[in-house]
Each structure stands twice: as structure tokens, then as C-alpha cells.
Amino acid sequence: MLKAVLFDDEYIVLHGLQKMIDWSKYGIELVGTASNGLAAIDLVETYSPDIVFTDIRMPGMNGLEVVEKILEAAPEIVCVVFSGFNEFEYVKKAIKLGVSDYLEKPITIPMIEDTIQRILEKLHHQKTVLSLEEKWEDSRIELVQKATLDLLLQGDEVLPKWRKSFEEEVKDIVAVTVLALSEKGPDLPSHPSYFSVYIRNGAEHLLVIFHLEADSTELLNQLIYWPNEHGITIGSGRTYPDLTEAPKSYKEALQALRYGQFMEHGEWTRFEEIGENPNIPSDLSELEEAIIFFLRTGNKPGLYQQLEEFISKIQLQRLNPDVIEREILKLIYLGLEVAKETGEDISHLSQGNYLPHVDIRLLNTKEQMFSWLKQQMEMIMDWFLLIRKDKKHDAVEKACTYIEKNFSKDLTLQDVAENVGMNPTYFSLLFKEEMKQSYIKYLTKLRMERAKELLREGKKVAEVSEKVGYHTYRHFSELFKKHAGVNPGQYRDSF
Structure with a gap:
């Protein structure tokens, strides 16, 4: 149901229109009346009506001022004004403001009913147009x-x-x-x-x-x-x-x-x-990418599950032995590339020369090939985890020392990984495992703590931003506020 309000300083007009018009017949509820401009504004803010009927001459704020304020805040509201003063300037201003109708007093019941009918037609048209626009926009978004x-x-x-x-x-x-x-x-x-x-x-x-x-x-x-x-x-x-x-x-x-x-x-x-490993192709299948991911993250159950899915897929495709051999070798060599990311010599992987392309030729059935694949990937995973366990603490400790000495520079993950002789992807996972937080979080926290020290000394914010490795002032300010709860200037001023 539509909501309407009625404003007039004459009691007879208010009471007469309120009682003599069957508002509900038109699907309208008259939610309130007011006899002065200030009360009228309060009523609009309280009820958010669809239609406003107002006299021009009212104490406190005249009707045109009320309409101007209403339409400025909610231009979709339909406003009708009436007055006993049929002056051209009033009419001109009312039209300029965007009122829907201007009625000359004395107001009669047929005049109001005729106006209501026109308003309903206008609102129906607006609703139809809005619905079409929304449908068009939804269609365009899709x-x-x-x-x-x-x-x-x-x-x-x-x-x-x-x-x-x-x-x-x-x-x-x-x-x-x-x-x-x-x-x-x-x-x-x-x-x-x-x-x-x-x-x-x-x-x-x-x-x-x-x-x-x-x-x-x-x-x-x-x-x-x-x-x-x-x-x-x-x-x-x-x-x-x-x-x-x-x-x-x-x-x-x-x-x-x-x-x-x-x-x-x-x-x-x-x-x-x-980070990237340039020796791993970029056009891998989802299964191959998943196998690399679980190898790097040291997740044995995840790796075994992906290997089973890989084997099931190969069996469903009914490939010839040469193709199966090629796909299996591809996985083995992808695993070896991940192993190389540790920076260690993988020639010791199998207590001697490791030649998968030779070993697989000794297998006669696809079942033997699949079993061998699982053994090789498990061996690579175990070697990978052993190396990680032996190297983790020393490598991360060396990285932290390097970060603390160079955090004021434009320091990247690649720079730190190269310093410890590791692939960036492998290093970032190793760092998270040892420090219980990501490399970027560690670096950011280190920079923010140093920034606090400098700000407490009274240094300028732009100068501090440069000294802790941020060359974009706004970037530094956003990060600092996230870390400290206040912007750098407010933090400095508090000391």
C-alpha cells in the first residue's frame, strides 16, 4: 500500500480531506498530517511517504520550501501543492522544483480524486520503466x-x-x-x-x-x-x-x-x-598441479590421493603402454624438479645414479608401472621431507638475519630465497612451517616495529616510510594503520 501525508495550516482542510476521501479505495494509507513546515519535514523523515499533499502558505516553513527539501533528499516522492494564491511566481517555482500537480483552492473532492488517479497512473508507469531498466541491467550483467x-x-x-x-x-x-x-x-x-x-x-x-x-x-x-x-x-x-x-x-x-x-x-x-620454477611447464593438468602442490607442502595423504586419481584416469582412457610410460615419467621428473627446489644434489636420491627412464623399461605391465610410480613418488617425498627437516632451521635463521639487515630496501621473496639458495616457492613454505607465519607477514611486522621506533623519535612519516622499505607513502600508511590501529601521524603525535 502507498503511503501519503497531508500538510495544511487550515484545520478544516486537513480534517475534511482526511475524512471525506476514501484513501484505501486507491490503495493509499494516509499516515500523518501536519499544520506547519517544520512538523511536515519531521513527518516525511519518519514515514518516508510515496505521496505528499501540501499547502503553500504555512508557518515555520512554506510549502514550496518543504517540497524543495523533500525532493532534494528523495526525488522519487510525488509532491502535489495547492494554494489560494494563484500567482505566476508560485506556479513557476513549483514546476521548476518538479511537483506533479498544482491545485488552486478551494479544494474539492473531485479535484483530489482526479489528482490521485493521475498520480497512480504516473507511479505505475515509473514502476514499469524501473522494472524494465532492472531487467535490462541484470541481462547486461549476465x-x-x-x-x-x-x-x-x-x-x-x-x-x-x-x-x-x-x-x-x-x-x-x-x-x-x-x-x-x-x-x-x-x-x-x-x-x-x-x-x-x-x-x-x-x-x-x-x-x-x-x-x-x-x-x-x-x-x-x-x-x-x-x-x-x-x-x-x-x-x-x-x-x-x-x-x-x-x-x-x-x-x-x-x-x-x-x-x-x-x-x-x-x-x-x-x-x-x-615464486616460479622455470623447469616446470606452465601447461600442466589439474592433477599434475595438485601432485606438485602436495609434494611441496609435504602432504603425503594428499599426494597419495592425487596419484590414485591419476592412475584411475589413465586406466579409463585405455592408453597404449608407450603413452602410459611417457605420462608416468613426466610425473616422476616433475617430482624431481620439486626436489631440486631444496638446493640439494638429487643424484643421492636413490644411493647412486637415479635413472627413471631406464628403470621403467624393465617393467612389463601397467600394474607394475603404477606400483613403481607410487614407490618413486613416496621415495621423493621422504627424501624431500628429510632434507627439509635437516635444513629448515638453519635456512630460515639465515633468511631472518638477511631480512633484518635489508628490510629497508625493496626486498622481495626472490631476493631472500636466492640468499639461502632455494627456490622461492619452496622457501616460502619452509619459512611458514618454521616461523608459523608467512614471509610477507614476518617482513611487514619487522618493518612496522621499526617504523614505531622511528615515529616515537619524532621522525616525519614520509621519511619513516622510506626508511622501512615503503616507497609509496599511502601504502605504508594503510599497512601501519592496519597493524597499529591508528595512522602513522596519529601514532607519532601521541608521543
């Missing part, structure tokens, strides 16, 4: 989401179709970044430098960021605290200026999310932070 998912899955093959779905917006896009989310969170705050498209692909929650400016500082600042505030984990792929490379960013984002969920919850993990 089209954009579908086209963007196609872009992630197929790349340049569907780029023309994707461009068409975005209409004019596409000409300003300078780069693309894909985020993979642990679950659907609230919308990422919008900004003139980028816009985002949310996509659900099966169990995957994706946020595709289209950059409208080369400077992505604002996006970085949002991603610093957005995941933690909403309890979600985010993995981001690299940013690519060529939209045809969106599938790469998509795959990288999924990898980053997987490692991010293993290492930290409610945090943002960048693909750049987990």
Missing part, C-alpha cells in the same frame, strides 16, 4: 559475466565478442588482473582507476579487474586490508597489458589462492610471492 568467463577460458578466440559486450568501456582498459577468492565476498570498492567483474565458475569465485590507468596503487591499497576485513583469502595472478593473456592471470590466481589457503587465511597472496 552477458558481461559470460563474456568475461569465456575470455579467461579461451583468450584471443573470444576477444571480439567480449569487446562487443562491454560497449564503450573497453576502449579505456589498459591491463587485466584476475583474483581468485576463497568465497564470494562483498563488492570490491570501485575507483576511477579500475572496475571489476565477479564470476562464479563452478566452485571458483573470481574477480576480474580491468585497469583504466597504468597506476594500480589504489587497487593494491584496497587488497591490503579488504580480505582480512571480510575473512576471505585471495590469490592474484600477474597483471597483463594484453587482454589475450587474461587466461594466464586466471591460472596464476588459482595457484596463488591454493598456496595462500595453505599458508594463511584471510590474506592476499600474489602469484609473484609464491
